[in-house]
Amino acid sequence: MTDSFAPFGVDPWWIVAIKVLFVFVLLVVLTLLAIWGERRIVARMQQRIGPNRVGPFGLLQGLVDGVKLALKEEIVPAIADRTVYWLAPVIAATAAFMAFAVIPFGPTVSMFGYQTPLQLTDFPVSVLYILAIASVGIYGIVLAGWSSGSTYALLGGLRSTAQMISYEIAMGLSFVAVFLYAGSMSTSEIVTAQERVWYAVLLLPSFLIYVTSMVGETNRAPFDLPEAEGELVGGFHTEYSSLKFALFFLAEYINMVTVSALATTLFLGGWRAPWPLSLWEGANEGYLPILWFLIKVAGFMFLFIWLRGTLPRLRYDQFMNFGWKVLIPVALLWIIIVSLARVLRTDVALSVTTSILVLGIPVALLILLALFWDALRARIRPGGPSAATGRDDVEGGSAHHAAAEFDPFAGGHPVPPLPGQVMPGATSPPPVLVATTTQERDA
Amino acid sequence: MTFLFWILATLSVIGGLGMLLSRKAVHSALWLALTMMCLAVLYVAQSAVFLGTVQVIVYTGAVMMLFLFVLMLIGVSAADSLRESIRGQRPVAVLVAVALGATLIAAVGNALDFSVGLQAANAEYGGNVQGLAALMFGRYLIAFEATAALLITAALGATILAHRERLFPRQDQRTRSVERFRSGVHPGQRPSPGVYARHNAVDVPALLPDGSAVPDSIPGPLRARGTVREIDATATEEVLDRLVGGAASDTGGER
Numbered sequence: 001m002t003d004s005f006a007p008f009g010v011d012p013w014w015i016v017a018i019k020v021l022f023v024f025v026l027l028v029v030l031t032l033l034a035i036w037g038e039r040r041i042v043a044r045m046q047q048r049i050g051p052n053r054v055g056p057f058g059l060l061q062g063l064v065d066g067v068k069l070a071l072k073e074e075i076v077p078a079i080a081d082r083t084v085y086w087l088a089p090v091i092a093a094t095a096a097f098m099a100f101a102v103i104p105f106g107p108t109v110s111m112f113g114y115q116t117p118l119q120l121t122d123f124p125v126s127v128l129y130i131l132a133i134a135s136v137g138i139y140g141i142v143l144a145g146w147s148s149g150s151t152y153a154l155l156g157g158l159r160s161t162a163q164m165i166s167y168e169i170a171m172g173l174s175f176v177a178v179f180l181y182a183g184s185m186s187t188s189e190i191v192t193a194q195e196r197v198w199y200a201v202l203l204l205p206s207f208l209i210y211v212t213s214m215v216g217e218t219n220r221a222p223f224d225l226p227e228a229e230g231e232l233v234g235g236f237h238t239e240y241s242s243l244k245f246a247l248f249f250l251a252e253y254i255n256m257v258t259v260s261a262l263a264t265t266l267f268l269g270g271w272r273a274p275w276p277l278s279l280w281e282g283a284n285e286g287y288l289p290i291l292w293f294l295i296k297v298a299g300f301m302f303l304f305i306w307l308r309g310t311l312p313r314l315r316y317d318q319f320m321n322f323g324w325k326v327l328i329p330v331a332l333l334w335i336i337i338v339s340l341a342r343v344l345r346t347d348v349a350l351s352v353t354t355s356i357l358v359l360g361i362p363v364a365l366l367i368l369l370a371l372f373w374d375a376l377r378a379r380i381r382p383g384g385p386s387a388a389t390g391r392d393d394v395e396g397g398s399a400h401h402a403a404a405e406f407d408p409f410a411g412g413h414p415v416p417p418l419p420g421q422v423m424p425g426a427t428s429p430p431p432v433l434v435a436t437t438t439q440e441r442d443a
Numbered sequence: 444m445t446f447l448f449w450i451l452a453t454l455s456v457i458g459g460l461g462m463l464l465s466r467k468a469v470h471s472a473l474w475l476a477l478t479m480m481c482l483a484v485l486y487v488a489q490s491a492v493f494l495g496t497v498q499v500i501v502y503t504g505a506v507m508m509l510f511l512f513v514l515m516l517i518g519v520s521a522a523d524s525l526r527e528s529i530r531g532q533r534p535v536a537v538l539v540a541v542a543l544g545a546t547l548i549a550a551v552g553n554a555l556d557f558s559v560g561l562q563a564a565n566a567e568y569g570g571n572v573q574g575l576a577a578l579m580f581g582r583y584l585i586a587f588e589a590t591a592a593l594l595i596t597a598a599l600g601a602t603i604l605a606h607r608e609r610l611f612p613r614q615d616q617r618t619r620s621v622e623r624f625r626s627g628v629h630p631g632q633r634p635s636p637g638v639y640a641r642h643n644a645v646d647v648p649a650l651l652p653d654g655s656a657v658p659d660s661i662p663g664p665l666r667a668r669g670t671v672r673e674i675d676a677t678a679t680e681e682v683l684d685r686l687v688g689g690a691a692s693d694t695g696g697e698r
Contacts, residue, residue: 084469123487124572128496132483135504139476142508146469146515154515165508185572419610 005186007108007115008122015111019120023100030297031253032062038305045309066246074242077149084147089240089247092140096254099133102126103261104188106271106289117188118271118290125185130262131172134217138164140251141226141236148239156235159316160219160226166323167216167223173331174210177203177338178266191270200267205334207267209327211303214259216323218252220304222311223319260300261293268296337363447488455481468514472507479503490561493572634660646672654683 011019036051036059043050051058076085106118123129138161145157179185181202182193190199200207216223226235237248264270271289272278282288314322337359344355369376406421408414458481461474479502486495527533558564561571568574579587612618623630634649634657648671649660656674658666665671 081467081469084473087473123492124570125492125496128493128500132496132499132504135500135508136480138504138508142511142515143473146511158512158515161508161512165505168504 005122005124007117008119011114011116015114015116016120018111019118023120024097027097027100027254027257028250030257030301031250032066033059034253034256034301035062035065037301038308041302041305042309045306069246069249070243072242074244075239077239079149080239081147081149084143086244088140088144088147089244089251090140091143092137092251093247093254095133095137095140096251096258099130099137099258100254100261102129102187103258103265104191104270105293106287107284109286118287119188122186122188126187127175127179127185127190127262127266130258131168131175134164134168134255137251137255140248144240144248145236148236150239152233153236153238156226156232156238159232160236163219163223163225163319163323164217166320167213167327170209170213170323170327170331171217173328173335174206174213175266176331176335177206180335180338180342187265187270190266191272194269194272198267198269203267203338205330206338207263209331209334210263210267212327213323214263215304215307216319218255218259218304220256221308222313224308224313225316225319228313228316256301256304257297260297260304263300264293264296333366448485451481451485451488454478469511472510472514476503476507479507490565491571493575633657636660636662642672644672646670648672648674650674654680 039061040050040052040058051061054060054064076082101120102122104117104119104122108115108117110116141164142157142161145153145155145160148154175185178190178199181199182190184190184193219226226232228235232238237245240248271284271293273280273283273289273292277283277292283292341355341359344358345352406417408417455478458474458476458478462471462478465471465474479498483495483498483503486492486498565571565574568577636643636645636647636649639650639652645662646665648656648658651657654674658671661671
């Protein structure tokens with residue numbers, strides 16, 4: 001246990017400096033490439049060409065855009081809370097960079113004569129550390145929303161915070177199965193544990209839950225509700241301009257890279273070479289694994305862009321319902337199944353077939369129940385929500401209430417009449433509030 | 444180690460003072476978050492890594508965020524009334540604070556005397572996380588489960604307190620759409636002002652094909668104020684003439 005962390009924390013300072021510089025440069029370059037790649041790929045998907053003027057294939061577009069952004073005029077709202085307004089983008093960008101410290105890029109290599117792992121640091125709970133840093137990063141967004149002194153920014157900030165916290169729960173739950181199987185919460189040990197089979201194969205539901213929640217966590221389409229232009233203008237960064245806006249921009253793309261790298265590490269075997277290549281011994285040695293790692297990360301980045309080019313934005317309540325009522329319960333159920341399977345296999349020592357039978361039958365029954373839930377419900381309660389429209393309910397409701405007498409001091413407090421009840425002295429019952437169109441109101 | 448301690452200790456004391464002395468509630472919350480972060484780093488530095496990360500996730504990430512949410516939504520400001528509505532709050536608060544301080548001092552003193560040190564504690568079960576797990580799911584299982592039950596009860600209580608009896612059936616997109624079509628009025632948007640009219644100003648009504656004005660195309664407040672512009676019938680005629688005539692001559696010219 002302690003041995004696997006022995007290589008960490010013993011490097012001379014200049015090797016640590018080299019690693020820090022490598023991570024920093026890699027993240028900035030990946031951000032520039034991601035911006036360029038996103039514009040080119042989305043353009044391709046929309047039958048356009050995309051930026052192709054600056055540098056070969058327009059590769060330097062991100063760089064010049066960054067310079068332009070930094071040189072733009074900076075506008076600070078007059079009623080902004082100056083200190084917090086300044087602090088928010090700094091927190092967002094710092095947190096984004098810090099999460100990458102525990103991502104393993106490759107095996108132990110010889111760097112200028114020193115044996116050192118291609119990973120800045122690692123400790124027994126490094127995946128939890130990433131979650132912790134992500135929750136600090138949310139501060140940047142919520143503070144940006146609050147300090148701008150603008151309603152759009154405040155609402156956008158609150159919305160995005162609620163979204164990120166909700167999806168962080170689903171994300172954390174999707175890790176649990178990985179922790180159970182790897183027997184560790186450290187990134188390097190999880191990569192080692194995937195030597196034979198990737199957790200994306202072994203724990204497919206966890207992987208799917210993670211991929212969904214990582215899109216929600218990074219505020220990307222189709223879950224980019226914090227920046228819903230038609231509702232909130234730019235969301236939390238509406239009032240930000242110039243370099244401060246650039247920092248948010250940078251943080252968003254680095255967060256994308258981070259969650260992709262985490263997905264690679266936890267589910268796709270990290271820096272380990274994919275199957276046909278892994279037959280060759282040399283594929284997992286030296287500096288070469290950085291390439292496999294980057295290819296996997298690039299795959300996830302492409303997925304982000306692909307989603308953005310394909311799916312329309314969700315409505316906010318549907319999105320939150322999905323997170324809380326679908327994603328989290330499914331994740332919890334899956335954790336129960338996984339832990340049961342672990343107990344059956346290790347403690348009870350059932351054979352694979354028996355375990356599958358014991359676990360599979362209840363799960364299959366549950367899935368069947370979920371599929372036919374609506375039909376069953378309609379049969380048990382005819383006239384339930386799925387069978388009746390809102391209007392029938394309204395009429396039924398008012399008929400029911402009309403019989404009830406209005407007690408203006410029900411429960412000892414003065415209360416207004418319920419729908420259908422008549423105020424003493426009024427001649428007709430108050431109108432039942434049903435959504436009316438503007439024309440009706442005007443008429 | 445000592446160096447780190449002095450830096451973090453100074454920062455946490457500054458954070459604590461800042462929390463007490465800030466005028467704005469959100470600033471107070473931020474100072475408190477700083478103190479929490481310093482504590483987390485101290486835990487990690489003393490090889491209680493799990494406690495450190497969980498401190499950040501739970502306290503900084505969840506509890507403090509909840510505070511911030513409430514502060515931002517309700518908007519507590521220095522201008523709010525500071526009159527205390529609960530009588531005798533101050534003496535009770537002082538009493539509780541003294542009791543808490545005594546407990547903390549006792550706990551720390553106890554730890555100084557009888558503790559084996561974190562290194563030994565971590566080594567006993569082969570790691571920090573393993574040691575915590577062994578204690579939590581072994582020796583202190585009942586206490587752990589009781590705390591869990593308490594938390595779930597609190598969450599349920601909060602849900603029930605926030606629950607509101609639904610007076611009207613829930614209106615979703617579907618029922619609203621059905622309602623809109625059943626009401627018999629035009630379900631689409633109203634024409635914008637200025638459509639087919641001579642100007643596109645908001646106070647100029649849209650025109651129907653026969654040249655008459657559509658009152659609905661003027662925003663309600665303008666109609667209520669009576670600042671709707673009249674349609675000049677002769678001007679409409681003139682425009683119509685010019686349009687029709689112009690179109691005819693254009694096509695003629697091209698041919």
